[in-house]
């Protein structure tokens with residue numbers, strides 16, 4: 001079965017990725033996480049799969065497993081221009097620690113930012129649009145040519161993530177959520193067992209870390225993502241929505 005040309009679509013999941021996702025779910029529903037990752041990276045999607053990572057507080061677990069399989073696996077990191085300096089330091093530190101050799105810092109289109117967010121305050125006026133320019137569009141460009149991508153989302157993070165499947169169709173691609181069933185305790189244990197470095201902001205109460213204007217600390221007992229866009233209805237940046245909003249700037253692939 002041949003994959004269609006990679007590209008952005010607003011038509012929702014396509015037949016090819018739906019079939020591949022269903023096949024992957026059927027084969028690997030009971031597989032240990034490292035095994036199913038190997039099956040994806042070294043098997044079904046060999047040379048056509050990328051990891052998308054925020055290099056947040058939990059990211060090291062997935063990245064460590066991927067590095068054990070193939071440290072040259074492309075890792076896409078969305079450098080929005082609004083990140084904490086500590087996150088940028090952590091990208092360097094963790095990449096070096098794990099031996100990752102293909103970490104790609106994807107930046108927003110400078111013309112789009114100059115036109116719509118010259119003062120860097122679009123997050124305050126229209127956060128959905130800000131995320132679209134700084135995350136959704138750059139990711140779509142970065143994923144051009146890939147047939148599948150891997151996310152680090154987990155069901156315990158709540159919100160719309162409570163029913164995450166292992167594999168799902170995502171437009172013209174397959175998206176894998178290999179940590180979907182992991183608990184917060186399992187993540188923590190993995191860090192300890194593998195002596196993985198922590199994000200430098202974690203010790204200050206940041207449990208889920210995105211851009212600095214839209215990330216706050218979390219009090220004990222809150223959801224891990226409670227500090228993201230705190231005080232607003234927004235809970236996701238949009239890269240996981242099947243039909244992102246689009247206006248003036250379009251992706252050409």
Ligand code: SF4
Nearest residue numbers: 123127130131211214
């Ligand atoms: S998280 Fe905030 S600053 Fe970052 S892209 Fe989204 S709205 Fe903009």
